Amino acid sequence: MIPRFDRVERVAHWTTAALFGVLMLTGAVLYAGPFSAMFGRRELFRQVHVYAGILLPLPVLLGAAGRWGAQLRSDAGRINRWTRDDARWFRRRNRARPGRVDVGKFNAGQKLNASFFAGAVVVMLATGLMLRWPNPFSNDLRTGATFVHDWFAFGIWMAVLGHIYFAIRDPVALGGMTRGTVTPYWARTERPAWYREMTGEQSERLEGRTPR
């Protein structure tokens, strides 16, 4: 088995996921009339939503801080950097022949997903704080913050559902985030460049002809 995510990364991921779950569900109760009506207790849901929101960035920030965060920081760097292969990955039509694209530890979809969540969390936190403590802001800015918080929430619901869908479709990849390891076969076929890096195997680079 090949190690993929270390303990710090996995704890950070699942703590963040749990907070996301709490925020999405309490958010739905606060936002959607039928749920608000069903559950009531607005003050309680509001408190839980606000505290979960404030805690949201902490797992990843704490995970990335200090000596224990080396791999998380390194993976964040990988997610940031895009190569020609990432552009190829988006253009390719045939998923059955992943070898055409020399994918590293993360494919372009995962990179986009992670970057989206990083940005969305900051935007939600900023607008959320404006809604919770609106006093310094004009009515127009409050309306604007509500507008942004609402539409980003829709985007986040889509992204989370998509994220879970892809994880369920690829149990080995999911295992990388639960047990922390993946099979060599998966690594070699799905993440060839990363496989070479991890095993030192000098298998020939899977040259990517750009699919037309």
Added chain:
Amino acid sequence: MDGTPVGRRVFLGLLGVGAAGIVLGSNVQRWLEREVGPYLAKDGTGLSGLLPIGRFRIYSVAGSMPHRGHDEYRLHVSGLVDQPLTLTYRDIRAMTPTGLTRDFQCVTGWRVFAVKWKGVRLADVLDRAGVQAGAKALRFKSFDGTYTESLTLKQARRQDVLVAYELEGEELSDAHGGPVRLYIAPMYGYKSIKWLDRIEVTDAVVPGYWEERGYDVDAWVGRSNNRDDNAP
């Protein structure tokens, strides 16, 4: 490291979109409600009601959605009055109606443009009970069992303060505070108590539910909760 920092660009791009949305959001919202709102109103599935366009958010602080039918509904007026009242829904309907069309502004930011209300003036209800000398304020209670609100007598006598029973030409639903609620046009939404049960005339203002939790008692739109610009 090789490669282009696309991840950072996506991240910063989202922050840019977010910031632009905060600044321009109220204009975009207004545009959406004018251009898209009419189509959503025709959607029969009700799914579009989930989109943040032209919609009220239903705030309830109690454990469940209160319900009271027209026949069992009573509005109690008590305290410093000559004659305590118990009005039925029919009694209220029989009084001179007043219509108002105003924006509904929540203190947290959402706004519904040009909402049509109908009801009777709170001032008329007070006159019917006869307010005694020495009375200074009103305390409202909701039949949700939790929510309370307040107004000074002077505020309550304004022409744009209604005991409302219709919203957009329809009888108030449970979610919107029916069968009878308050609508205080010049103030933030939290002042317009839903599921109105009781009006007590008092000699001093008693802060309401959200006011005990930090909101201003005098909740003029645009001139309270730390704002001093003019109402929209």
